[in-house]
Each structure stands twice: as structure tokens, then as C-alpha cells.
Amino acid sequence: MPASRRSLHPEAIARIARLELRARAGVEGVLTGLHKSPYKGQSVEFLQHREYVRGDDLRRVDWKVWGRQDRLYVKEFEEETNLRLALVVDGSSSMDYRSAAAGRERMSKYDYAATLAASLAWLALSHGDAAGCVLFDEQVRASVPARTRRSQLTGICDILEAPRQGTRTSFQPVLRSLAETLPPRGMVVIVSDLLGDRDGLFRGLQVLKRRGHDLVVLHVLDDDEIEFPFDGPTRFEGLELPEHVTCNPRGLRDGYLEALEAFLTEVRRRSAAAAADYTLIRTGEPVDGALVRFLARRASMAV
Numbered sequence: 001m002p003a004s005r006r007s008l009h010p011e012a013i014a015r016i017a018r019l020e021l022r023a024r025a026g027v028e029g030v031l032t033g034l035h036k037s038p039y040k041g042q043s044v045e046f047l048q049h050r051e052y053v054r055g056d057d058l059r060r061v062d063w064k065v066w067g068r069q070d071r072l073y074v075k076e077f078e079e080e081t082n083l084r085l086a087l088v089v090d091g092s093s094s095m096d097y098r099s100a101a102a103g104r105e106r107m108s109k110y111d112y113a114a115t116l117a118a119s120l121a122w123l124a125l126s127h128g129d130a131a132g133c134v135l136f137d138e139q140v141r142a143s144v145p146a147r148t149r150r151s152q153l154t155g156i157c158d159i160l161e162a163p164r165q166g167t168r169t170s171f172q173p174v175l176r177s178l179a180e181t182l183p184p185r186g187m188v189v190i191v192s193d194l195l196g197d198r199d200g201l202f203r204g205l206q207v208l209k210r211r212g213h214d215l216v217v218l219h220v221l222d223d224d225e226i227e228f229p230f231d232g233p234t235r236f237e238g239l240e241l242p243e244h245v246t247c248n249p250r251g252l253r254d255g256y257l258e259a260l261e262a263f264l265t266e267v268r269r270r271s272a273a274a275a276a277d278y279t280l281i282r283t284g285e286p287v288d289g290a291l292v293r294f295l296a297r298r299a300s301m302a303v
Helices: 003-007 010-022 027-032 063-069 109-126 152-161 171-181 198-210 223-227 250-273 287-302
Strands: 045-051 073-078 084-090 130-136 140-147 187-192 214-221 234-237 244-247 276-282
Touching (some): 084 109, 084 140, 109 187, 109 214, 109 287, 130 171, 140 152, 171 198, 198 250, 214 250, 250 276
Parallel strands (some): 084 130, 084 187, 187 214, 214 276
Antiparallel strands (some): 045 073
């Protein structure tokens, strides 16, 4: 079984349920804490017709249906929830990196990001909130609109587990497209290694912010990318560019770590400027632990 399917096995998702017990900031407040400024809505999205029964509000009768069928039917709507969650997952080639952890198999950045997204969807749906998902690289590749139905998790996992194009990342056109298509004032969670055009990323975040969205950036990096543990002659190959370099990494380590720190500092600073809630997550950290840390902090921010 491919690693991506194993990482999204229903048993793995089910284990995430323990987050509500472990998040000491308050079980009922954990999901509410995802949305710092809840927007309460009313029934706005048509769901289905059902036959009229005595006592139904006549204002909900669909008179056009009555005219065609000579029978009374009322409209039912799917209630808009306090949280409408859009999970935006980076499926570009750079997300395929997987470190060779001694003694055990390590998830790739993409497997880890997909598990994070599926887990957040499971939590939102289990609390009656709406969850949807977008998979992107240089463009939107697949999407599931936010809905409250519990069957949503299957659709979300399906697009996360499907074969990917394996191309480069392009943030700005993707985020601008989402700003035009997503209902306003939701929560947008971007799960990515952020290895792409950072100017485009933050311009896109600003556009989403102007639409009233609560923005979250979950920055997923492999432990190798953070620690640069390589020793001895090593061949480094580009995942999004057909380039490679063979060298002794000892001579590169100090410069690499300095550049990494500058990168992380810039991402934190510009996320704050865009009013986006930024969290760095390492693939060496258990997924449930990363989620507990993130959700507990969000819950405390909402108090």
C-alpha cells in the first residue's frame, strides 16, 4: 500500500479524536478557537425539497413546484455554520521530499500535510462545521467545496490521495482564484512548505484577508531541511527544477542554516503583516502532537 494511503488510513484519522481530550484549553472551545471571530449565519444554502406537512411555515413552500405538480413541497436549507473551513494543500513536487530517518519510515512532506488537512477536516465535521479542500501546485488541481455532511471526509481524502501532477508551486494565481470563488469570511488554512514565490504568496494572502477570511499558514518542513544533517559527498537533486549539485555538505552547512533562518524570519514577519496565523511544523513531530499544539494555542487566542 502506498505511503500516502497508509498515512490517511481511517484508523490514523480516528486517533486524532484524542485531540479533544488532550487539548486542555477546553474541549468544547478547541474547534471554536479555530475561528477567532465567528461569523454567525442563517440558512442560506438550498439542500433539498420535502413534502409539506401540517405546521410547516408557508413561507418555505415552493409555489413553483406546486404549480407544476399540484402538491405542496417546502424548501430545506443547509445551515451555515460558525466555521467554514477551506484547507489549501500544496501538492507541488517539492512536497515529495522524505528524509531517511534511521530505523523507521518517515512520511514525506506531502503525506504529512495531507494527514494534517484530513485531521482538521475530521475535527471540523465532527463538530458540525463545514470543511472543504483544495489541492494545488501552479494551479488548482482538485477541490471539494465546504459542506457539513460527514461524507465530506471521503471526498477530501479522495483528492488528497489521488495521483498528483508533480509540478512547481505558484501561490498568487491560486490564492487570487480562491479569493474570487470562496464565500467570504471563512477560515483558510494553507498547508505548504512555502518553497515558491513568496511575494506571490503574501500578495495572495492580502487579497484573501480583504475578503474577510481568517488566515492560517501551516508551514511543513522536513527535519533534514531544518537541521541539514548531511555528511560526506552528497548529490542534491532539485524536485521542481531539472538541476543537481554534488558537493561536500560540510562546507555548505553554515551558509545553508543562515539562509534558512533568514527565510523563516521573513515568513514569520510577512505572515504577521498579513494577519495570518503562522505555525512551523516539522515532519519528525507526531501529527497528533502538532495538532494539539496548534489547536490549543488557537483556543487560547479565542478566550
